[in-house]
Amino acid sequence: MGNAKSLISKSKLRKLCPKTLAELRTNADVDFTPEEIEEWFREYHSKLDKGRSKLTVKEFKEVYNSVFTGDPTSFVEQLFRCFDTNGDGFVDFKEFIVGLCVSASDQLDKKLEWAFKMYDIDGNxxxxxxxxxxxxxxxxxxxxxxxxxxxxxxxxxCNNIFDTFDLNRDGQISFDEFRQGAMNDKTIVNLLECDPDPEI
Known part of the structure; x- marks a missing residue:
C-alpha cells in the first residue's frame, strides 16, 4: 500500500464523513494529518469490492499481493487479525487507520504492543x-x-529469540519478557516491518 495514489477518480468515491474524520483526529493512536487520512480513505475504498464498505481478508490479501513478490497469504491473515480489533471478520476504515498508525508508530511501546499481539496468535x-x-x-x-x-x-x-527473551524458561514469552528482550534486540520488530535483515 505504502503512499500509493489511487488511480480511481476521487469524484467516484464516497466522501469521508466529517464526524469520522474528527474521531480519528482525536484518537491518540492516529498521527496522520487530515489530508493523509482523506488520501488513505480514497485508497481504502479503491480496494473494496463494489457495494462493500469494509475490507474482507480477501481484499486485504489482494492489497499485499500487489506489494510483495512472495506469497503474503499466511502473514496477511495474522495482520488482518490485528487490524480487526472488534473481531467481526472485517476491517472498517477506523480500524484500518488505527492499525496503520500503530503498526508504523515511532513510539516503541505502541509498536511493541502491536508486535506482541501479532505473535500471540491465540490471544492467550x-x-x-x-x-x-x-x-x-x-x-x-x-x-x-x-x-x-x-x-x-x-x-x-525462534530458538535464538527464546534463548534471549524467555527469562523464566517456561517455554512462553510474556509481554514483559517480550518488551525487555525487544528493547535489546530489534530483530523481532524488524521482521514485522517485513525487513528480515535491515543491514543488507
Missing part, C-alpha cells in the same frame, strides 16, 4: 515457539527471504 497473553515460528515462516514466504543463511531457518531464529 503469551507467545509460544509454535506461534513465533509460524509468523517467521509467513514473513519469509511473503518476502521471498531465504529460510537459510545468516539468519538461519525460522525454527533457528
Amino acid at each position: 497473553g503469551t507467545i509460544s515457539k509454535e506461534e513465533m515460528t509460524s509468523i517467521f515462516k509467513a514473513i519469509f514466504k511473503m518476502t521471498n527471504a531465504r529460510d537459510t543463511g545468516e539468519l538461519g531457518s525460522a525454527e533457528e531464529m
